[in-house]
Amino acid sequence: MGEMLVLIDHNDGAPRKISLQLLTAARQIAAETGDTIAAVWVGEGADDAAATLGEHGAELIYTWDSDEAFAYVTVPQVEALQAAIEESDADTLLFGSTNHTKDVAARLGIRVDGGVITDVTGLAVEDGRLVCTKEVFGGDTITTSKVADGKMQIIGIASNAFPVESVGGDEADIEELDVELSEAAQVAKVVSVEKQVASDRPDIGEAAVVVAGGRGLGNEEGFRLMEQLADVLGAGVGASRAATDAGWYPHRYQIGQTGRTIAPTLYIGSGISGAIQHRAGMQTSQTIIAVNKDAEAPIFQIADFGIVGDLYTVVPKLIEELEDRKG
Amino acid sequence: MKVIVPVKRVPDTAGDKPIDPNDRTVDRDSVESVLCPVNEFSIEEGVRLKEKHGAEVTVLLVGPDSAQPIVRKALSYGLDAAVQVSDEGIAGSDALGTARVIAKALESMEWDLVVFGNQSADARTCLVPAAVAELLGVPSLTFARYLEVDGDKAIAHREHEEGWDVVEAPLPAVVSVVEAINDPRYPSFKGIMAAKSKPLTVKSLADIGVDPASVGAGGAAATMYAFEPRPPKAAGTVVEDDGSGAAAEQLADWMTEKKFV
Numbered sequence A: 001m002g003e004m005l006v007l008i009d010h011n012d013g014a015p016r017k018i019s020l021q022l023l024t025a026a027r028q029i030a031a032e033t034g035d036t037i038a039a040v041w042v043g044e045g046a047d048d049a050a051a052t053l054g055e056h057g058a059e060l061i062y063t064w065d066s067d068e069a070f071a072y073v074t075v076p077q078v079e080a081l082q083a084a085i086e087e088s089d090a091d092t093l094l095f096g097s098t099n100h101t102k103d104v105a106a107r108l109g110i111r112v113d114g115g116v117i118t119d120v121t122g123l124a125v126e127d128g129r130l131v132c133t134k135e136v137f138g139g140d141t142i143t144t145s146k147v148a149d150g151k152m153q154i155i156g157i158a159s160n161a162f163p164v165e166s167v168g169g170d171e172a173d174i175e176e177l178d179v180e181l182s183e184a185a186q187v188a189k190v191v192s193v194e195k196q197v198a199s200d201r202p203d204i205g206e207a208a209v210v211v212a213g214g215r216g217l218g219n220e221e222g223f224r225l226m227e228q229l230a231d232v233l234g235a236g237v238g239a240s241r242a243a244t245d246a247g248w249y250p251h252r253y254q255i256g257q258t259g260r261t262i263a264p265t266l267y268i269g270s271g272i273s274g275a276i277q278h279r280a281g282m283q284t285s286q287t288i289i290a291v292n293k294d295a296e297a298p299i300f301q302i303a304d305f306g307i308v309g310d311l312y313t314v315v316p317k318l319i320e321e322l323e324d325r326k327g
Numbered sequence B: 001m002k003v004i005v006p007v008k009r010v011p012d013t014a015g016d017k018p019i020d021p022n023d024r025t026v027d028r029d030s031v032e033s034v035l036c037p038v039n040e041f042s043i044e045e046g047v048r049l050k051e052k053h054g055a056e057v058t059v060l061l062v063g064p065d066s067a068q069p070i071v072r073k074a075l076s077y078g079l080d081a082a083v084q085v086s087d088e089g090i091a092g093s094d095a096l097g098t099a100r101v102i103a104k105a106l107e108s109m110e111w112d113l114v115v116f117g118n119q120s121a122d123a124r125t126c127l128v129p130a131a132v133a134e135l136l137g138v139p140s141l142t143f144a145r146y147l148e149v150d151g152d153k154a155i156a157h158r159e160h161e162e163g164w165d166v167v168e169a170p171l172p173a174v175v176s177v178v179e180a181i182n183d184p185r186y187p188s189f190k191g192i193m194a195a196k197s198k199p200l201t202v203k204s205l206a207d208i209g210v211d212p213a214s215v216g217a218g219g220a221a222a223t224m225y226a227f228e229p230r231p232p233k234a235a236g237t238v239v240e241d242d243g244s245g246a247a248a249e250q251l252a253d254w255m256t257e258k259k260f261v
């Protein structure tokens, strides 16, 4: 029995959805190991988040609130985690498998000589150690992995693999970490942050519903239609590579083998053929809906509900019908 | 300026990917292998650094002798030389183990900048670039959608969920690039011919001073020990729209029934 650490990724002062999902995963582990769950919060805002994190199972928050935390690339977060590991003596750290956090995990893994497993979708405990399942080859194969005995387990949890669950815990206690940044941590500087997100539409990585558009949209304007559909469902908007290559939608919304991997509860693809490289990023979605005018499009092989038809007829009608039902 | 572009051999996504039950790695001999498509973007960035700064660009591949055609393929885009680290001891390495081999190989070479792909198309861990930077004690500017070298520093736009950060670091540095960074050109006929005679040095673990116990299946901190194909998905409902959009009503009913509305 000891402490396990959960790295909380946050945005504008609030924990990201994946951070609360991590706490669900942590509780599942803690139920077996008897560990207590300690969150690690780098940057400002731990006080305001203490109630939310407590409600989701964290008993303690280690925090380091400093302007330096995000003034440099990656390494300050690694050093904050090292301080938390020292304080807690933890041998398990959970993190959300997002790109920038994977950098933190990689560097930490080297520093503490730990083992890193990313994009984990399922967890079990055997002899006190974690057994992690993950999907590889775009969801075609499910593998089981473990970190070698005696090494720190640094485990990246995939987005939407665990639900967000409130367990009504008390506000988490806060413990300030003492972090003295090394010189190496201050070499790569963040000069400025460019936020491009104008709407309050959720990011495709964490959205419960994702609406995606492809070459079949024919033009950039088609994405306005995708956004309308998304807004009826509170969804995020993604795209195929054909659409991002054409410049119709930003690259960071590309779903697929060389873009993002998403696993929402519902994916709705329009004008997307469902090439294997696209499927590699979305086929683990719980429910898949496809609209495509070609009955032979491979996307229909994995669709739970498919419509063979013109998206410019079907989607506007769908928006209307959904709005009616919402009343 | 000297630039290194590490590239990986990966199984072709479009083919089957049998996993070898003995060492639990992809059975690379029975599948069609290709140059990792993400590396086409890092190679193109290397070519641009040649054109803009007269950089000397070397390919680095960690992988068995049978991966040599992939090294030549990478050279065919117009890069100058190649180093391949090939050793039986490497088989079964995890991402951090691969990073250890790459970092040691880099220590035996001269460079100012290392340009990785942000991920590999098969493992997709994204761990290797930052781990290599950590091992070498240099800064890492990863997920770059834009890269510029200005004198002795690198400036990058580091993509994230909400946009990007403008970041900079002095050389020597490690960067990784995302697809949005450029439009890779195809190798020219001249490039393909020239690639055949470009210098290629093959090194063993001993050559670069790696302790075999620290890499390979035995040295892996994270081990995969079971794998199974994903269970097939039950066929769904497909309806044909009659041109009026009526099918959308059926879909809306279905979505309501499934509580998506």
Ligand SMILES: Cc1cc2nc3c(=O)[nH]c(=O)nc-3n(C[C@H](O)[C@H](O)[C@H](O)COP(=O)(O)OP(=O)(O)OC[C@H]3O[C@@H](n4cnc5c(N)ncnc54)[C@H](O)[C@@H]3O)c2cc1C
Pocket (backbone or CB within 6 Å): A213, A214, A215, A216, A217, A239, A240, A241, A242, A243, A254, A255, A256, A257, A258, A259, A260, A270, A271, A272, A273, A274, A275, A276, A277, A278, A281, A291, A292, A293, A294, A297, A309, A310, A311, A312, B037, B038
């Ligand atoms: C190495 C590599 C990596 C790749 N990585 C990715 C990746 O990460 N993500 C990705 O998405 N792709 C990726 N691709 C590209 C992939 O192979 C496909 O080319 C791409 O996914 C096709 O996009 P699409 O489905 O939008 O276009 P298309 O394949 O052209 O399909 C368009 C579809 O729209 C339909 N359509 C046209 N008009 C209408 C209409 N009015 N109404 C309804 N349907 C209509 C057509 O029937 C067609 O099925 C990669 C390819 C390679 C080689």
Ligand SMILES: Nc1ncnc2c1ncn2[C@@H]1O[C@H](COP(=O)(O)O)[C@@H](O)[C@H]1O
Pocket (backbone or CB within 6 Å): B006, B007, B008, B009, B036, B038, B039, B042, B060, B061, B062, B063, B095, B098, B102, B115, B116, B117, B118, B119, B120, B123, B124, B125, B126, B127, B128, B129
């Ligand atoms: N065996 C390898 N040899 C050379 N470079 C590699 C190798 N494996 C990974 N890389 C590099 O690391 C990047 C990220 O890969 P990964 O961390 O596996 O997602 C790739 O795009 C390559 O540039």
